[in-house]
Amino acid sequence: MSNVLVIGAHGHVGIHMVEKLGKTGDNVFAGVRSDKQFAEYKDMANVSPVIFDLNGTIEDMAKVYTDNAIDKIVFSAGSGGATGDDQTLIIDLDGAVKSMLAAKQAGITRYVMVSAMGADDRSFWAESGLHGYYIAKHYADVELRNSGLEYTIVRPSALTNDEETGKVDVIEQRVGGMNIPRKDVANFVVAVLHDDKTVNHIYEITSGSSDINAVL
Template sequence: MAKILVIGAHGNVGIPIVEKLGQDGDQVLAGVRSEKQFGEYVEFENVQPIEFDLDGTIEDMAKLYQDNQVEQIIFSAGSGGATGDDQTMIIDLDGAIKSMLAAKQAGVKRYLMVSAMGADDRSFWADSGLHAYYIAKHYADVHLRNSGLDYTIVRPSALTFDDQSNQVQVVEKREAGMHIARLDVAQFVVDAIHNDQTIHQILEITAK
């Protein structure tokens, strides 16, 4: 089992990723913005919360990776819909890229990005209501593909709070009306980080 840092561990996808990894026996660092969020993980197996600042420097991130012997990274952070386009660029684009550059600096090879279905479809961005979000996801994914890291990019369709269906499909392209439960995304991510066959793959997933 691996030592895995989950960046964005307090998100609606991040929390179940952390819980499922710990249940599988991985040693999990739950990267969160503040110590105030540490209590979320008290009942979780094999999980240690840790402060992780996406506004920080590449050097500070790399030191955290090295000091904590991080072997794999899952990026599931997002600025949230209410924070504005500037925070989307700071977190979803620049923060993501800094975390990749830090991985290179620290010698961490395995990196999984939770992105978004449609991140390569410019025709969809303007009418999505999340134009800046898709721009950020697109260019973060581009950087990751060219980073030299052992990457996996997981692109879920529209997220819901439905129960886990265990009916995830990998699809060729986005279609209107596709959606997937956050719990299904979390399970897919956990399975993917454990499967070397997903390295250098972009996986667009949906459940319905």
């Protein structure tokens, strides 16, 4: 059993993730921006909401980790599609990097990043219509790979609200039209957190035909 902090727990993937992790018996800390969001977690087993501000300092973040005895971190935060590139840089890039530095300061080694398929494909960034977003995701991933943390990077294809299947494909080359239910991204991250063989690996995932545990 681990103490897991999900940063971005109020996001469309994060909220599924904390619920699923709680059902596995982990102690889950749902990192959110405001205590107004706390009520959404009151009926979730083994889930405790905490304030985690990506605009805060590295020291503030490290204190959240140590105060709650966190030993695993999942970064699933994003500024959202309605914000400009400035907020994308502040949250998706600098916020992520600060959370990594805080992890090292607090002595935490395990860190899982929910990124985006195509984050390493510069030829795709400009045509995506989300150029700034992919730049931020790319360099956050680079920082994590070079951080010395025991990382796993999960890069899902386009996200949908379809029902989960528990099945994915891990791919080497992104192609148009790929998508995956948010709940299956959450399922994949839960599996990653419980499998030490995933340390220092990057997984580009989309809906598919393979059982998640079999893939890992």
